[in-house]
């Protein structure tokens with residue numbers, strides 16, 4: 577049996593090495609998959625987002641229970657289904673997306689370029705080109721719940 581010892585030792589060392597490598601690289605891999613936007617969201621500035629949200633206020637309200645103006649209320653919008661406010665008449669284009677939710681990714685795409693994300697929508701807004709502006713704004717929207 578003596579001759580099998582080195583083989584067992586080698587196997588144990590191999591397993592330990594694989595586990596150690598996985599421990600180091602898997603979190604990095606997951607981190608990478610989340611993309612740069614999540615880093616930006618983590619670093620987002622809610623107060624800055626509140627300022628940026630002024631540009632939405634011509635058309636949207638941000639308060640709970642406040643009457644919708646030109647656009648639907650954005651209170652509690654993060655995580656809500658697209659076009660789900662009962663008291664707002666959405667465009668056909670937005671209603672067609674009703675199975676999707678306003679998660680961070682979809683909000684980011686919408687605010688960057690509304691008609692690029694959902695062609696035929698009725699929101700007249702050119703979009704915010706700066707990704708950090710969008711993340712600040714989304715971080716602010718997340719507080720509205």
Ligand code: HEC
Nearest residue numbers: 631632635646647648658659660666667670697698699700
């Ligand atoms: C000129 C008016 C106007 C401005 C400015 C505007 N919106 Fe809108 N928004 C609308 C309208 C109208 C709709 C409904 C679009 C439709 O039904 O096609 C809408 C829809 C939305 C929706 C989808 C809501 C839902 O219930 O599915 C979100 C999210 C949104 N806007 C966010 C924003 C943000 C954030 C800003 C500011 C950066 C902004 N909007 C600026 C008019 C506007």
